[in-house]
Amino acid sequence: MTRKRRRLTILLLALLSLGAATALVLAAFDDNLVFFYSPSQLGEAGLPPERLVRIGGLVVEESVEKGPGSRVAFRITDTAVEVPVVYEGILPDLFREGQGVVAQGRLQPDGSFRAVEVLAKHDENYMPPEVAEAIKQSGEWRPAAGGEPEAGYASQ
Structure with missing residues (x-):
């Protein structure tokens, strides 16, 4: 050679x-890589069922249903679309109806969302930035006394 x-x-x-x-x-x-979607964007995204994503929004009032064991079902909304979420585990202490949350998991074929992790806001002025943007676009934005949302999540 x-x-x-x-x-x-x-x-x-x-x-x-x-x-x-x-x-x-x-x-x-x-x-x-984990992408973030609002409830409105989730339906339009056409995601495969095995794709891990995050969805964020407000927990719909009177939608939290506790099941057997540590199973919890609730709905998340961006004021335009509601997505049913099922979570098996202990929710963060700051999880409440009407408050901002982010759930990480997979979209199911029936349109529900199976969460593997749920993150809750830190204080009453907090809303995930992506959720705040989606609510502003829908015309339903009502800022708190501080005006803009603050950053930070509490995890279980």
Whole structure:
């Protein structure tokens, strides 16, 4: 094998290795990427059932139903669309009807949402920024005394 051919072989192997490493990194990144949707956007997104996503909105008044064990069902709204959510676990202490929450989980074929994690707001002035934007777009925005929402979540 000539010197020129050996260099070309090494260069091709290095490029092939770099391409394989890049493909593995991008595949791992895609698996860990979690998108946020408002209830209105969730129906339009056409998500596959195995896709992990976050939805956020306000917990609909009088929609929380406690089931057997630690199962809880409730509805989340952005004032335009309501999405039924089922969660198996302990809800955060700050979870309340009429308050902002974000649920992470998967959309079910029947249109309900199976949550694996529920995050609640920190104080009465807080609303997830994405939810606040969706409510502003619907024309139902009623800011608190401070005006704009504050950042922060409490997890269980």
